[in-house]
Amino acid sequence: MSSPTKGRVVVGLSGGVDSSVSAYLLKKEGYEVIGLYMKNWVEEDESGVCRSAEDFEDVVRISDQIGIPYHVANFAKNYQDSVFESFLEDLKNGLTPNPDILCNREIKFKVLLAKAEELGAGFLATGHYARLIDEEGFRYLAKGLDPGKDQSYFLSAVDYRAFAKVLFPVGHLPKAEVRKIAEEAGLATARKKDSTGICFIGKRKFKPFVSKYLAYSKGTMISPEGKIMGEHQGIAYYTIGQRHGLGIGGEGEAWFVVGKNPENNQLIVAQGSEHPALFADTLTAEGANWITPEGCPTLPFACHAKIRYRQNDQECIIEKMEEGKLTVRFKRPQRAITPRQSIVFYQGDKCLGGAFIEKAGPSYFEMRKPVRAL
CATH class of the missing domain: 3.40.50.620 (HUPs)
Incomplete structure (x- = not known):
């Protein structure tokens, strides 16, 4: 038995x-x-x-x-x-x-x-x-x-x-x-390496994999002032804050991706890791999911958040929700806020839930004239 x-x-x-x-x-x-x-x-x-x-x-x-x-x-x-x-x-x-x-x-x-x-x-x-x-x-x-x-x-x-x-x-x-x-326990996987990369891509290179499913056209890389700095291979292959693979030479500090203009197929790049276009202290997010008994907390609500997996918890205030979108303000400006990545909220070790980042804002570009190639 x-x-x-x-x-x-x-x-x-x-x-x-x-x-x-x-x-x-x-x-x-x-x-x-x-x-x-x-x-x-x-x-x-x-x-x-x-x-x-x-x-x-x-x-x-x-x-x-x-x-x-x-x-x-x-x-x-x-x-x-x-x-x-x-x-x-x-x-x-x-x-x-x-x-x-x-x-x-x-x-x-x-x-x-x-x-x-x-x-x-x-x-x-x-x-x-x-x-x-x-x-x-x-x-x-x-x-x-x-x-x-x-x-x-x-x-x-x-x-x-x-x-x-x-x-x-x-x-x-x-x-x-x-x-x-x-x-x-003598398990066969005891020394097996951890899987890395995107779940279905793994260690394969991102660009060759994605190019089999989406056709992308080359376009211009421009500075925040509108100067043409080079050519990109397709805006999907780049992310906000990216440094490597831009192919921009010359003197001075390295160049970074600071924005995208899909309508005009433009990649916006700026020089220097501390360029103001890389930072913002607020963002809007959509599609919030709450893992708490009361759901969305009473706003404004102070907590901590991450805008990327490896980031340390950051102090913030969820200020408001309008038309299904959250407005979040950070105590310190955040670098490379990236649309469609997740912002995840915490109180101590408890995860309160998360949402998908829509945009940083008001961004560096919204406080200036629209970026256009010269």
Whole structure:
């Protein structure tokens, strides 16, 4: 007669060490664990290797080592429709999207969660470095305890109701400890390198990959004063604050991307890492998602925020919401505020939610005459 378990949990196995250790820990805790591998992208990389096939082999090895069954779910069409098409549309409009955030919202904690429920599981577990804190009947999203690995930023767009059925088994652990657990357990992924880059692009070069899906025309790079500084290869290939790859020589400091003009296919560049066009102390954001019981807080509201993943928390005030758009003011000017990236709000370790940046403003250019090529 089998021993009773703490319940059935589906673990999203990616073939990496974090999800492997998540499954291992839950099995040790007494859960009935089922592995589930997602196929979202099956294209070969630049070397002709299908990374999804390699990852799946590791999923099989880990499942055998831990002693759990596994399933495979093909979500490629869901990914194409809900993530990739949006990614391409944003690039067409000169924006800089973050598909990892959409993948978490639309695939992992919606489609994958539904699949876990279909398999009779009470919980879905993933290898994210984040925590879930239960307080007064509400489950808050909180930062992972390893500050160098915290992934709450990427979970800020997930519907808070999904978290009631989610577990993050490694969220309270430093990465070094996760590696140690994997090695002591003899898991096949113990020394496997972490995946990097955009979720479906990985380590491949961005420009060759995107050029297979979108045709971009070359255009002019101009200074804030309107002087032509060179030629760009397509505005989607550049992001605000970018320094490398501009090909602008000459004396003085380096040049940086400070703006885009999609209507005229122009890339605006300025010289110097401290150029005022790179900074703004306010921004507007849209599509806010709140992970709090009360939803949008009473405004104005003081908190901290990040406008990019690796950034330290910044003091700010959410001043107002009008027509679905937030206005956020920072205590200190922020560098390279980038449209369609996420701004994510925090109070201490708690993640309050996030929104998609629409624009910095009033920007350097809005306080001057419109930029036009001379």
